[in-house]
Amino acid sequence: MTIRLASPRGVRHMPVMAYEPPGHCGFCGGVLAPVAGKPGQRLCREPACGKITYLSPVPVVAAIVERRGQVILVRGLGWPPSWYGLVTGFLEPEESPEAAARREVREELGLAVEASRLIGVYAFSRMNQVIIAYHMPAEGEIALDRSELEDFKEVPLEKLRPWNFGTGEAVRDFLAQRQRR
Numbered sequence: 001m002t003i004r005l006a007s008p009r010g011v012r013h014m015p016v017m018a019y020e021p022p023g024h025c026g027f028c029g030g031v032l033a034p035v036a037g038k039p040g041q042r043l044c045r046e047p048a049c050g051k052i053t054y055l056s057p058v059p060v061v062a063a064i065v066e067r068r069g070q071v072i073l074v075r076g077l078g079w080p081p082s083w084y085g086l087v088t089g090f091l092e093p094e095e096s097p098e099a100a101a102r103r104e105v106r107e108e109l110g111l112a113v114e115a116s117r118l119i120g121v122y123a124f125s126r127m128n129q130v131i132i133a134y135h136m137p138a139e140g141e142i143a144l145d146r147s148e149l150e151d152f153k154e155v156p157l158e159k160l161r162p163w164n165f166g167t168g169e170a171v172r173d174f175l176a177q178r179q180r181r
């Protein structure tokens with residue numbers, strides 16, 4: 001997937017990308033119109049179609065990948081040089097969120113996940129997504145998926161800091177949970 005927004009530190013601004021509701025019907029291509037009292041719906045204006053399009057948030061899985069006491073953050077193709085974020089991805093049909101997160105770690109970093117624990121579930125309203133975040137200790141040598149990622153970096157656990165949007169909430173909770181243990 002392409003939408004992963006994060007920076008490990010110092011980000012004061014929100015990323016420019018944001019979700020925009022579709023303007024045209026996915027069934028017939030007709031123009032979509034708002035529905036009174038239903039902010040999560042759009043109605044096709046073509047009388048012969050008239051289908052409703054739902055603007056429901058899309059689930060996204062995220063992994064805090066820990067290896068040898070360091071968390072691995074990735075930079076997507078075309079991101080500004082200072083942006084690094086968690087490994088993330090969309091679910092495939094019939095895939096569990098946990099399996100999807102494991103698969104993304106394997107595909108994007110080439111690492112085998114040894115264990116996983118749910119950190120939390122977060123609304124990312126700006127992108128119309130729901131983030132399901134896991135802590136995933138992993139082993140192996142990193143083989144970056146260059147078709148999706150530009151770079152990665154390893155941040156020692158004690159230097160990891162949450163960012164103030166998107167997957168940053170999961171990082172904040174991960175660090176807080178770690179403190180309590």
Ligand SMILES: [Zn+2]
Pocket residue numbers: 025026027028029030044045046049050051
């Ligand atoms: Zn239509």
